[in-house]
Amino acid sequence: MQNVAVTQTPLQTERIRLEPLIEEHFELEVELDSDPEVMRYLTGCARTREQVQHAHEMRLETARPVDGLGFWLGFVEDEFVGWWMLEPAGWAEGELVPGEVELGFRMLRRHWRKGLASEGAGEVMRHAFEDLGMNRLYTYTMAVNAGSQAVSRHIGLRYVRTFHDEDEVGPEGFEQGAVEYSITADEWRAAQAAG
Ligand SMILES: CC(C)(COP(=O)(O)OP(=O)(O)OC[C@H]1O[C@@H](n2cnc3c(N)ncnc32)[C@H](O)[C@@H]1OP(=O)(O)O)[C@@H](O)C(=O)NCCC(=O)NCCS
Numbered sequence: 001m002q003n004v005a006v007t008q009t010p011l012q013t014e015r016i017r018l019e020p021l022i023e024e025h026f027e028l029e030v031e032l033d034s035d036p037e038v039m040r041y042l043t044g045c046a047r048t049r050e051q052v053q054h055a056h057e058m059r060l061e062t063a064r065p066v067d068g069l070g071f072w073l074g075f076v077e078d079e080f081v082g083w084w085m086l087e088p089a090g091w092a093e094g095e096l097v098p099g100e101v102e103l104g105f106r107m108l109r110r111h112w113r114k115g116l117a118s119e120g121a122g123e124v125m126r127h128a129f130e131d132l133g134m135n136r137l138y139t140y141t142m143a144v145n146a147g148s149q150a151v152s153r154h155i156g157l158r159y160v161r162t163f164h165d166e167d168e169v170g171p172e173g174f175e176q177g178a179v180e181y182s183i184t185a186d187e188w189r190a191a192q193a194a195g
Pocket of ligand 1: 112148154
């Protein structure tokens with residue numbers, strides 16, 4: 001398979017080098033998605049190599065519809081730690097919502113609780129608003145996924161709503177629904193100005 005033409009920019013935080021996702025990153029995604037604890041509130045179990053291959057192709061596709069958006073893999077001193085995503089809003093449903101973007105993140109378990117998810121998320125959010133001119137950024141996660149919500153709050157997003165998918169089955173805690181957190185570009189700028 002050919003590499004998707006990358007329109008994304010590499011990014012850098014104090015500790016993390018963020019590289020736009022390319023074909024060669026596949027084995028790192030296999031390592032991440034084959035940990036059942038990492039996937040606990042996503043699929044509920046480890047992904048097979050074939051499932052990761054499918055996810056990998058979808059992730060590469062995420063970079064196509066809107067210039068600058070997509071997935072970034074994070075490296076600390078050349079060691080892979082996890083990924084961050086800026087997905088065009090509505091892309092999965094087939095109807096893009098201009099100016100809006102969904103933020104996602106997933107870290108290798110041995111790198112949890114070091115502040116890395118928040119550090120990378122803060123930078124891709126800055127990039128979305130400051131460099132790409134997005135108007136609104138949001139996260140979706142399961143209501144029981146406390147860590148994910150803590151990251152959203154840590155970087156300044158606010159709780160919007162709890163909602164229930166139409167699916168009849170899902171991972172542990174699925175019956176408690178999913179939550180949306182969100183921030184607008186104006187709110188982000190005001191927070192920056194306030195320090
Ligand atoms: C959720 C996840 C990304 C957090 O990554 P992390 O690097 O450990 O997060 P950070 O170290 O940046 O922590 C940010 C905040 O979240 C809190 N936190 C992290 N994990 C937590 C948990 N499991 N329960 C409660 N709070 C948690 C931290 O204490 C910190 O709190 P603070 O704002 O008071 O300082 C990581 O656990 C993960 O990859 N989980 C599996 C994948 C996943 O669920 N992704 C999100 C799906 S939408």
